[in-house]
Amino acid sequence: MGGETFGERLRRLRGDMSLREAARRANVGKSYIADLENGRRRPSRTIAAALDKALRAGGELVAVMPTSPALLRPDSGRAEEINDVLSRMRRRNRSVDPVIIDHLRDELDDVMLRYEQLDHSCLVPSLLRQRLWTDTLIDECSNPRGRERLFGIASGTSGMLGYLAVGRGQFPLARAYCAEAFQLGDFAQDANLQAWARGLQSFCEYYARNYSEALRLAVDGLGYASAGPQSVRLTINCVARALGKLGDVEGVHRAVDEAYELMSHNAAPMGLPSSISFDCYGLTQVASNAATAYVSLGMPQKVQQYVRLALPTISESNSPWSRSLVMIDHAVSLVSSKEADPGHISDLALDALNISAGRPIVSIQQRAMELMCKATQRWGDSSRFSDIRHAVTSREVQR
Template identity: 25%
Template sequence: MDSETFGQTLRRLRGDLSIRDVANRAKCGKSYVSALEHDRRTPSPAVVVALDEALDARGELIAAARQSSRPSVLERAEELRRGMTDVLASGGMSDAGIEDWGHVVGRYGRATRYRPEADLLADLLSDFSDLLQVLEHRHPAAVRRKLGVVAAHLSGLVALTLLKLGDSRSRDWWRTGRAAAAAAEDRAAQSWMYAQESYALYYGGDMIGAIELAQRAQSLAWGEPYVGAALAASLEARAHAVLGDRDAAEYALRRAEEALERLDSDFITASAFGYSESQLRFHAGNTWTHLRESGRAWREQQRALELYPQEEHTDRTLIHLDWAMCLAHDGDMAAAAAHATTALVALPHEHRSSLIIDRARHLTNSGSASRLKLSEVQVLKEILALPAGRDMEG
């Protein structure tokens, strides 16, 4: 059957015979035959002939092996495309080519605000592979620096996406991005990388490390209207709030507001490479939530929800979870759990990232044992226990 893989053909022809029997007849290992059936190994020509004879397949397995070894039309298309990319890169990079890479990065930056992380990651890695192919060729120093900034930004976007997916390999991509930004000698890109990496440490529970990186980002941006300064100052405020340092948190929020005011209008946008009042209000609300000042937190949360468009699923949900945490801090655990449940049910399943689920689980682990037995909390726990990708129903 043309639609079958070699492993599927082998399993069909094996019929009622055990894997051990087939392995004995073909004079090969049982685990090897099992790996072939699951398409985890590619058989040698001699093994294919031995298996074909052992199962009296009359050449069917040999034909299946030949079919499996041929590249598909789509694989051939990708091979040709990459070959053309290599040819074009060997001829040097034009200004138009560099500008196109800038548009690619900008598009991805905006896409982080509305595209599901798993979907976005595949496209990011595909374009990163193409960029790597371009960088393998020699370029003038000025061109290589510009491409290095593109590499830094794409690395940061991959890291940010992996972070939201709860994948620890994000830290390796931060390191790659920082190295690319440093090689390009671009302080704006370096500041942005350190700011974004500070978020990784923050969500990983390392508040001291997050503050250090956030301060490094602000130092690199000193006196310049860089996005990294605004991102970093707001993150520093949140980290200080987790540690209970109200004065330091409030001072960092003021620096975040000042950094936002200094930004050019092109960077006050919904993008991973921009910053806006909606983000500032979200971050301020989170800061006051950690400091257990619910009144101030609610005012910031309400303003953030007014500013964020509906397609900003991740941040809007995180704001609602902060709202729920404020309710819990104020002693109404039932309302807190109900509010969190409503927020999760409203969230499309493709946007239910590890970041969202972990924040909601934190709510179910807070409070006294008696409060955690409330029916509303139990419902929230049931929602969180659903397998990934399954739709939640209210």
């Protein structure tokens, strides 16, 4: 071993560790390590020391590094090699072509815009590929602005994967993705993105039936949102609905009013925009979420008031899930009315389930089962409501 070159010893010490992992630990490019091992580059003392630490080599690499001209640092008199300076410049200069970053962002935006119409089971593979590629580019990029943009794209992609995992009922996986989305939003230094991620975390806990935690995450998210576009979504989709499940009537009234007030200060879109957009919720989404909050409180008149506001636009949309959900909320509200017709309610619920048949998600299953419970409490078991139970249980959530 005494006659080994620097590159030979580096290769031996690296052993089974991948170039990528060694490069990550030493904060250099993997191609740089490959060049050192093949003798195409001369190592600097700084790089040799970093590799010694990364590989736990105890100074072996510094001991065998070749000599090279040195540059004296006047502040300390310590010799710093020219390669040290040039290596730092190279590491700081590593960047990713902005065209590639723009493409990744366009791909993410396109998925978000078309989310309501796309088959969710087809989205996961492409999102996973994009997420892994973005991580690779982050490792290769030293440019601060480029890294922030890549962190933002990675945050959005992880958030989308978390949102889809909630729909499949995979709550532990969803929590991990949504927490990662929040962390990456922090790395991107984007408060709106962090607010968006908190909304996803709250959404996950809501359908996992952890309503107090859903409320806590939503309130924390509002601190990042300020009065910006995500404040509307956090207030109506997260705070109001969690308070509804917790039985806080005054809290729901207040949250609904605040959501409309916040929407008036933001550029609320027309029609039915994506439910997972980085932008503001629209009027239809605020109304439909208000209806859901009042369903939980057992206030049928309030539910029907907001269903009437939301249903026309949702009925014209291409989102099968939104149409199913608002129809089920309407059916639940009718159960509490004095002149409720169980046959009509059953037909309405079955129509709602048929709209999204073949593409079931947890939110639809949970609300349909809540309808079943309320109907059974009022009228007892019947063949009509058994049909609803069969329709729900026979359609497994896509995983």
